[in-house]
Amino acid sequence: MPCSLVRAALGSEMAADPIEANIDARELTRELVSGLHHLRHVDLDKAGTALGLVIPPEHPDPSQVGEGKPLSKRQRLDMAFDAIAPSDYEAVCASFLKHGDLTIELSNRVEDLLWSRENWPQITARTRREVAEALDAFDAIWLEADGLLNLVKRHWVLPSPEWSFEPTDPYEPVVRHMFRFPGDWTTLQFFKEIGALNGGDRRFVLFLEGLLSASVNPREARQREMVAAISPILARAGLKVTESGTNDGYPTFTIVALGTRPRPAQLILFAGRHGKPALRLRDVLDQSIEILTGDDAVLTYDVPVGDRGLTWRDVESWWSHRKGIPADQAKLELWRRLVTVCADASPAQHALLVAYYDYAKDHDPLFALLPEVWLHWDPISRRQRGEDAFLNQRMDFLMLLPGLRRVVLEVDGEQHYATPSRQPSPRIYSETTRGDRDLRLAGYEVYRFSGYELSEDRATKTVSDFFDRLLAGSYRA
Structure with missing residues (x-):
């Protein structure tokens, strides 16, 4: 199965329907809480305090230690999940994101859930394709290969091959087609393979900001040319690119909704x-x-x-x-x-x-x-x-x-x-x-x-x- 198809299943936009969205939050919260099962009983007590969970003690009645039947870790976690009010699911997810030492895949899912609640302009597949085509006018969308690879790893989870007898780096296709043999992939194909055509709106914006940064393109003239190329397209989607500061002498660019203040506070x-x-x-x-x-x-x-x-x-x-x-x-x-x-x-x-x-x-x-x-x-x-x-x-x-x-x-x-x-x-x-x-x-x-x-x-x-x-x-x- 192509990377893009699997990524679509993993990172599609959160449902807009409130009922479906709350089901998403509930199931993700259950998965996060259940994921604490690998901890020891004593560590569950500490985790509950850090994450704001009400995890019952191993021995509900301290006076019966050694006599009554203790709770299993699974029972304790099930009871902790049942104690969470539906209105608190998102807050619990945010707490896990902050304290939970999550895998990149799980972190991305939590971020997508929380970002889906923001009033962020929708970025359609057409807009994303047009941005990719505009960037294709450049010989390559990167000057620093490590910077682009790190950016992809930060925002996009790529699946490992389904059939392989040896451990395989899921990001190897990016290395092969973008760096070893530049020109193999168009920018549109690159966006498709990493999941940028169907990922969350906020994630796509952060990814674009990374492409415009000096970490990926450390040449100011090139940064500004790329900004000029994609700005009209983003404007039609209710977004604008603003110059928000500097980093190591290079300009930094932030993509914001139209109406957002374009410059930092001065006083x-x-x-x-x-x-x-x-x-x-x-x-x-x-x-x-x-x-x-x-x-x-x-x-x-x-x-x-x-x-x-x-x-x-x-x-x-x-x-x-x-x-x-x-x-x-x-x-x-x-x-x-x-x-x-x-x-x-x-x-x-x-x-x-x-x-x-x-x-x-x-x-x-x-x-x-x-x-x-x-x-x-x-x-x-x-x-x-x-x-x-x-x-x-x-x-x-x-x-x-x-x-x-x-x-x-x-x-x-x-x-x-x-x-x-x-x-x-x-x-x-x-x-x-x-x-x-x-x-x-x-x-x-x-x-x-x-x-x-x-x-x-x-x-x-x-x-x-x-x-x-x-x-x-x-x-x-």
Whole structure:
């Protein structure tokens, strides 16, 4: 059977139907949990803690150790799977992706499941074929053979031959037809054999980004020529190629949905305390903004954020240099400031901040979650500006993730749907929803939490489940 046909069976796009999609999540979760059977009983206890599974002990009644019949590993895992709520299947899959030491084939399936839930433009077979044909205009789509082979291994699982008496590298056909005998395969044939014509949309985009990278094509002129060749095709699919930074002196390119912000953030005003910050234009022609407000009122992160996102270490380093203080002192000062600002804003915002950093403290990288971030600024008050006033001038929280993703988290209090006298107001609610639409159309991802979800007994699970899914794939090279 041709590689492409087997790959189609392994990596086809996840079903769009919600019922079928939930069945996929259920069966994949069952497979992941059952895959822990090779562990010893004592190691199952540790795995359950790391993965967020409720695995019953080997001896359900500790007082009967040596007397009652212990549970088998299979029984313990079956009970752990049965205890998972259907709404938690995806969070469990994301946890396995992060902690589970999965095979590349299983990792890809989990990624495809999680990515299929994203609102990503569909990339049809026609678009993929046209991209391949456009790239065929080049003598070869690679300058570094190792870079292309590593890219293929990262994103595509190729099956071993069905009949062979000796171990065979499934990627040997790529080596033979692309490197030893270049020209054997057209780019379209190459896409077909590795599964790029029918794999998940997000995976295909990441693969294209890899082709445009210096790891595969370390020549800037060639990178830009390839971008120019495929950009019109991707535009018809609702995508655009943006130059998002540099790597070892070469440009890096990111493929994003139309409407996504095309450039990294240049300035972040966050952790504000006392009303609107004072700004002025120092040089109109250069669009140079001067912040007149001191650090006591608002913090000003003025280091451009690259394609890799903004981490807590970045913010610590910035504050340490800004204040001329040791890193440990900077870390403590910043944390106290963020906690104070959130506590002043609302108990729910405070709960979200603390729960996130408790969840993420052992992650590398630890992406920064910044509170009270200014989005719009207008020297005239909303009352004076009237109907033309900006909505959502401040965001409750902002995260800047790899790939130029701007993630906004909002905690819904009464001010989002009621008057100061606590009367429900359709007008106020409509402003909230319109503000969300404006943010999404501008390329931001917007997620809302209710105060109920962030109550004392629910915040930890709410936050961990959400970030397991939001950050899935962000830690895998």
